[in-house]
Amino acid sequence: MNTAQSGILAALPTHARYLSFSLNDPGQAGTCLTALRETIDGENTVIGIGPSLAAALGATIPGLKPCPSTTAPGLSLELPPDALWLWLRGDDRGELLHRARRLVSIAKPAFTLREVVDAFKHREGRDLSGYEDGTENPEGEAADAAALANTGALAGSSFVATQRWQHDFGRFDAMASDAQDNAIGRRQSDNEELDDAPESAHVKRTAQESFAPEAFVLRRSMPWAEGMAGGLMFVAFGRSFDAFEAQLKRMTGGEDGIVDALFGFTRPVSAAYFWCPALRDGRVDLGPLGL
Numbered sequence: 001m002n003t004a005q006s007g008i009l010a011a012l013p014t015h016a017r018y019l020s021f022s023l024n025d026p027g028q029a030g031t032c033l034t035a036l037r038e039t040i041d042g043e044n045t046v047i048g049i050g051p052s053l054a055a056a057l058g059a060t061i062p063g064l065k066p067c068p069s070t071t072a073p074g075l076s077l078e079l080p081p082d083a084l085w086l087w088l089r090g091d092d093r094g095e096l097l098h099r100a101r102r103l104v105s106i107a108k109p110a111f112t113l114r115e116v117v118d119a120f121k122h123r124e125g126r127d128l129s130g131y132e133d134g135t136e137n138p139e140g141e142a143a144d145a146a147a148l149a150n151t152g153a154l155a156g157s158s159f160v161a162t163q164r165w166q167h168d169f170g171r172f173d174a175m176a177s178d179a180q181d182n183a184i185g186r187r188q189s190d191n192e193e194l195d196d197a198p199e200s201a202h203v204k205r206t207a208q209e210s211f212a213p214e215a216f217v218l219r220r221s222m223p224w225a226e227g228m229a230g231g232l233m234f235v236a237f238g239r240s241f242d243a244f245e246a247q248l249k250r251m252t253g254g255e256d257g258i259v260d261a262l263f264g265f266t267r268p269v270s271a272a273y274f275w276c277p278a279l280r281d282g283r284v285d286l287g288p289l290g291l
């Protein structure tokens with residue numbers, strides 16, 4: 001039976017590394033992926049296959065597609081090379097570095113490492129703005145239903161949308177605490193949802209039950225920092241990209257012209273889409289890729 005890569009459903013780790021690769025030798029891709037399969041357990045390391053890699057292997061993964069670079073007027077995103085994505089989860093940065101080095105060398109004949117983002121858990125699971133993130137995530141069977149495809153050859157696999165957001169801490173600090181709470185739609189002090197939040201509040205833009213059909217995703221975002229810059233590595237797993245795209249459309253004003261107040265202090269700088277294969281008998285199932 002196919003099961004999900006368990007790192008997708010598990011609680012967030014203390015530390016993580018996101019590795020993004022481009023494909024430089026399509027002829028070696030199959031061999032490298034089967035070699036990676038021997039070390040990737042789906043729990044400590046989650047693997048995602050990008051649309052360019054699936055295409056290079058001559059495989060069609062229904063629902064996998066390139067991430068759009070523009071989602072709204074004035075919002076244009078950098079699209080880093082998106083052949084292969086590895087999410088390394090752990091609690092020791094040294095171990096994560098050495099695991100990354102091993103994986104990069106196994107992947108090397110076919111793939112070139114393009115981007116490394118180091119991420120971490122902040123306090124009990126807060127964004128760097130100080131707000132708790134993940135409160136309204138589905139749990140248990142609802143999490144499975146939101147995050148995992150449940151029929152056919154793709155059962156147990158998941159589609160992940162990633163967006164690296166960079167915060168402007170100066171702008172955030174300059175906002176009064178009421179304005180900050182109104183931007184999110186929850187009180188930072190006790191995480192209570194504000195009944196009278198404006199329509200631009202982030203949680204009003206994204207309220208999952210308010211979409212038709214309902215738009216549930218499983219968010220596994222983590223803060224990132226590099227030098228004095230930082231923000232949120234937004235990561236949403238879905239049974240397709242539909243729920244994520246519906247949320248993003250409303251956030252960017254595509255439904256009613258109202259833009260999410262988050263944009264007042266943060267913006268996405270890069271984005272990508274990947275397909276995360278299921279596990280079969282405990283190993284990453286590369287069957288849908290013809291491997």
Ligand code: HEM
Nearest residue numbers: 127131132133134135136165203206207208232247248266
């Ligand atoms: C810097 C970027 C972002 C920050 C800081 C952020 C932060 C938050 C916070 C603090 C909450 C409230 C607590 C919770 O339920 O988790 C929340 C909720 C949520 N966010 Fe975000 N978010 C960001 C980007 C996004 C993006 C890009 C999407 C999807 C396109 C999204 C989708 C959601 C959803 C679905 C909820 C739950 C809404 C509900 O059903 O109540 N977020 N976010």
